Amino acid sequence: MMAKLVGAMAFLSPVLGFSRLPSTLFVGRRVSVSSMASRADEIAKNLADNGLVLPPPGAPKANYNLVSRDGDLLYVSGHLPAVQGADLILGKLAPEGKDGLSIEEGYEAAKWCALNMVSTIERELDGDLGKVVKVIKLFGIVAGTEDFQNQHLVMNGASDTMGQVFGKEVGGVHARSAIGTNSLPLGVPVEVEAVVRVAP
Numbered sequence: 040m041m042a043k044l045v046g047a048m049a050f051l052s053p054v055l056g057f058s059r060l061p062s063t064l065f066v067g068r069r070v071s072v073s074s075m076a077s078r079a080d081e082i083a084k085n086l087a088d089n090g091l092v093l094p095p096p097g098a099p100k101a102n103y104n105l106v107s108r109d110g111d112l113l114y115v116s117g118h119l120p121a122v123q124g125a126d127l128i129l130g131k132l133a134p135e136g137k138d139g140l141s142i143e144e145g146y147e148a149a150k151w152c153a154l155n156m157v158s159t160i161e162r163e164l165d166g167d168l169g170k171v172v173k174v175i176k177l178f179g180i181v182a183g184t185e186d187f188q189n190q191h192l193v194m195n196g197a198s199d200t201m202g203q204v205f206g207k208e209v210g211g212v213h214a215r216s217a218i219g220t221n222s223l224p225l226g227v228p229v230e231v232e233a234v235v236r237v238a239p
Contacts, residue, residue, distance in 0.1 A: 079169030082204060089203040094124035094155055096162040100224065106163045111172070111237055113163060117180070117230040118155040119223075120148035129226045132183035132193060139184055140228055142192050149179065149196030152231035157204055160235060173236040174201050176214040180230045182223040190217040197231045 086093065099105055099116070107114045120128040128148040133139025140148070157168070164170045177197055181190040194217040202211020223230050 076169065079167055081206070082168045082171075085204055085206065091154065091200070091203065092123070093158045093161065094121065094151075096158045097121060097124055097155060105159050108163070111239065112175075113160060113233075113235040113237055115156050115159060115233040115235060117178075117232040118152045118159065119225065119227045120151040120229055121155055122151055124155070124158075127225060127227055128229075130228050132181055132187045132189070132228055134184070134186055134188075139187070142189055145181065145193035145228055146196035148227070148229040149193050149231060150200045152179075152229055153177075153197040153200035153204075156231065156233055157201075164237060168205075170238040171205055171209060171235060172238055174205060174210045174213045175234040175236055176216075177201070178232045179215070179217045180223060181217060181219050182221065182228050183219050185221070187219065190219045193217070193229060194231070196229075201233075 085091075097105070097118070100119075103116055105116050105118075107116075122128065128144075128151065130140045130144075132142070132145045135141070136144070160171065161168050177194070179190070179194040179197060181187075181193045183190070194215065198211065198213070198215060201213070204210055
């Protein structure tokens, strides 16, 4: 079907006023004609430009898989804020950081959740992050005191990081939920999971 469409576009290009085939075609959804290798190079540049280094991929903390794949969708389990795959950031969020973590510290924890997810996704895709088509949704849980109400600002740490890694269109514009709780596994302040669309 795609071959017939490309052939038809090539035939019609002079009629439609194209000097060459457009770089993208629309067949139900956007399909990139550029190579995935160049996309992977772009992501590597994004990481370097933003001073980001992916941690080594982690392992499940209980009886589950870090990723469950269904067709072109990756359901990525909740990831914790392990700094460079080692020490966990611990604590709870509190208003103005009194008797707890500040919004800025929570943001940093959410950032590490995102980086750990990207590392897991990279392993699932055999090292090729260029196959990521779209970060569809992030779901974040923030542990805090009863009067802490800025879970959404904490979760910006994960959203902004996904945008920095994959670019705004692919990683930075997604659906998102952020909820609060009184406690998270192992005493961490943030846990983040994701739904990601990938190429075959």
